[in-house]
Amino acid sequence: MTAVLTSSSPSGGVLAASWRRLRTDRVGMVSMVIVALFLVLVLLAATNLVASGWQKEVGVPNAPPTLLGPQPAEDTGVIATPKGPNVDLSDIDPLAPRYAEWAERAKQFKTEDIVKSETLPLGGDRLGRDVLAKVVKGAQVSIMVGLLGAVVATLIGTVLGALSGFFGGKVGDLLEWVYNVFTAIPYIVLLFSFAAVAQHMDLGGLDAAIGRSSRQVLMVALILALTGWTGIYRLIRAEFIKHRVREYVRSAEAIGASQWSRMFKHILPNVSHVALVQLSLHVVSFIKSEVILSYLGLGVGVDQVSWGTMLSEAQGELILGYWWQLAAVATFMAVFVTAFALFTDALRDALDPKLRGLE
Amino acid sequence: MAAYLVRRLWQMIPTLLGVVLLVFFLFKYFGSDPAVILGGLNASQEQIDSIREQLGLNKPVWEQLWIFIKQIVTFDWGKSWATNESVANLFATRLPATLTVTVPILVLEVLLAIPFAMAVAAVRGSLTDRAVMVCTTVAVSISLLVYVILAQYFFAFRLGWFPVQGWTGNHWTNLTTYAPLPVLVAVLVSLAPQIRLYRSFFLDEIGHDYVRTARAKGLTERTVLLKHVLRNAMIPILTNVSVLVPGVLVGSFLIEVFFSIPGLGRELLLAVNRGDYPVLQAFAIYLAALTMTVNLVVDLLYKLVDPRVVLK
Numbered sequence: 001m002t003a004v005l006t007s008s009s010p011s012g013g014v015l016a017a018s019w020r021r022l023r024t025d026r027v028g029m030v031s032m033v034i035v036a037l038f039l040v041l042v043l044l045a046a047t048n049l050v051a052s053g054w055q056k057e058v059g060v061p062n063a064p065p066t067l068l069g070p071q072p073a074e075d076t077g078v079i080a081t082p083k084g085p086n087v088d089l090s091d092i093d094p095l096a097p098r099y100a101e102w103a104e105r106a107k108q109f110k111t112e113d114i115v116k117s118e119t120l121p122l123g124g125d126r127l128g129r130d131v132l133a134k135v136v137k138g139a140q141v142s143i144m145v146g147l148l149g150a151v152v153a154t155l156i157g158t159v160l161g162a163l164s165g166f167f168g169g170k171v172g173d174l175l176e177w178v179y180n181v182f183t184a185i186p187y188i189v190l191l192f193s194f195a196a197v198a199q200h201m202d203l204g205g206l207d208a209a210i211g212r213s214s215r216q217v218l219m220v221a222l223i224l225a226l227t228g229w230t231g232i233y234r235l236i237r238a239e240f241i242k243h244r245v246r247e248y249v250r251s252a253e254a255i256g257a258s259q260w261s262r263m264f265k266h267i268l269p270n271v272s273h274v275a276l277v278q279l280s281l282h283v284v285s286f287i288k289s290e291v292i293l294s295y296l297g298l299g300v301g302v303d304q305v306s307w308g309t310m311l312s313e314a315q316g317e318l319i320l321g322y323w324w325q326l327a328a329v330a331t332f333m334a335v336f337v338t339a340f341a342l343f344t345d346a347l348r349d350a351l352d353p354k355l356r357g358l359e
Numbered sequence: 360m361a362a363y364l365v366r367r368l369w370q371m372i373p374t375l376l377g378v379v380l381l382v383f384f385l386f387k388y389f390g391s392d393p394a395v396i397l398g399g400l401n402a403s404q405e406q407i408d409s410i411r412e413q414l415g416l417n418k419p420v421w422e423q424l425w426i427f428i429k430q431i432v433t434f435d436w437g438k439s440w441a442t443n444e445s446v447a448n449l450f451a452t453r454l455p456a457t458l459t460v461t462v463p464i465l466v467l468e469v470l471l472a473i474p475f476a477m478a479v480a481a482v483r484g485s486l487t488d489r490a491v492m493v494c495t496t497v498a499v500s501i502s503l504l505v506y507v508i509l510a511q512y513f514f515a516f517r518l519g520w521f522p523v524q525g526w527t528g529n530h531w532t533n534l535t536t537y538a539p540l541p542v543l544v545a546v547l548v549s550l551a552p553q554i555r556l557y558r559s560f561f562l563d564e565i566g567h568d569y570v571r572t573a574r575a576k577g578l579t580e581r582t583v584l585l586k587h588v589l590r591n592a593m594i595p596i597l598t599n600v601s602v603l604v605p606g607v608l609v610g611s612f613l614i615e616v617f618f619s620i621p622g623l624g625r626e627l628l629l630a631v632n633r634g635d636y637p638v639l640q641a642f643a644i645y646l647a648a649l650t651m652t653v654n655l656v657v658d659l660l661y662k663l664v665d666p667r668v669v670l671k
Binding site: 177178180181182184185186188189190192193194195196197198199201284288291292295296297298307308311314315318319326329330333334337338341342 | 378612632
């Protein structure tokens, strides 16, 4: 009699199991779809397929949203036009002989009358730019800063945390010191100091290489990453300290796995869920920080649009009764951030079922 | 206790030294030339050179670092480049305004969050609970900016309940007239995450055996929650409050900027925009030192509140 060990359902890898758990989470799936839609929007905006003309003044200034209908025409009064033929000035007008010539020249050029629309889908700003296009372009900048910043912060935090947790000793002490220094300065002071330095930095070379606007996005993301990696470092370090003495790591050592291989091939995959959840938590907080930095004028430049710069414009517009830009930005941002936060919760539950139900 | 205190103070020295080094090298190597900033747009090369001479920027780096450390230890930061106000004076005059806003915020948010969280935890799993959770999730997703803009518009501009912004030299007028709106906004914003957190503390306690025992011996739900659960949940809540306490120094930076309150936060932003390095450096270093001190005091107080805490 032979017992054959078969498993009725292939368990797949850790990721497959997490994916199965995630799929049963309805809230998580819905928020994932929303986040994915936003990311598609960001990609389309980044490749200029949508919202490339956000700077065009397509509507009348402060055009209301289409649902509200056009603004009532202002009562301008009527100026009576004088009757009778124009007075003939040609004998004393020094320019008179050349009028015919100029009229001829002017005919060579075509003038195009742009009809500025009275209403726009989500309204217009004070220059008549389309708020919908702006909010999409702003989403691109804000979300890209958030994603890029979070990826860099996670990289820094993970690598330093791994080194500190795995080696301990002198390396660990040194990195703990760096961590203490960074967390000793209140976050906002640290952020402002980095922003101040970045503002007065000479980056002409980088501007020439990747363009001014991408450089500004890159700088904001870097500022956020360099000031925001500490929390990730701490968690990853704790995980590495926990894992480095586990049996599977000792066995790997016994069969001759090198330190690097143990750190990044054996331990890292087992703690990657922590990094992944932190990554997505930081996207949310970095987007919020970017909005505030840009509002204060320390973020992306004036020739760009982000949710922060839009909010700073919206503040003045609101007093005049033009609320649509504020409403559009607040709605877009709240939907994205809520969806991302709920998705993060679902992701955490799926990756680490032990945590399910805990806040 | 004394040994603990000495050790903690001793541990602060390398960290503070690190902060000094970080700030020094950050501004030295990545910031632009102070002489160029100070000289302004129309400065000639000679003028810039003479400013450089005055500031000691021609000296070797180590000598500059030594001057920098001497400045810190003797509390002599000289004057702000932009306003010629001495940095020490800047600190002394701006801190009261900051505290006028931050202390009420801290007290109110904790005092309000505890009963709200307890009420939500009491009806856990119900529709109310879930509705509150959804509301708090959405509430934390909205930018602080939106709250500030809307509150200024509705409460101050439309309804006229508060002045939109302003500040006077009189502490009492500030506290009763100008501080309420910023405090209200800040408390409303921080209430949502606090309620979520405290609710989880309460739920954690409700799951314990002693709660079941208390119910089994016939205590009313009210007594169980108020007498047993509340007291035990106060421990994590106090831990959380102790994390918030250093925030009275810096926590309302953004609120100050939005409401033009002449506190430390607004001064910091002005310094950033003007490239006023002495002010920025002094802020970073002294706020770090102050925060560490506040943390230490909080840890000591914590021991007084909960005797089980062992200071290591």
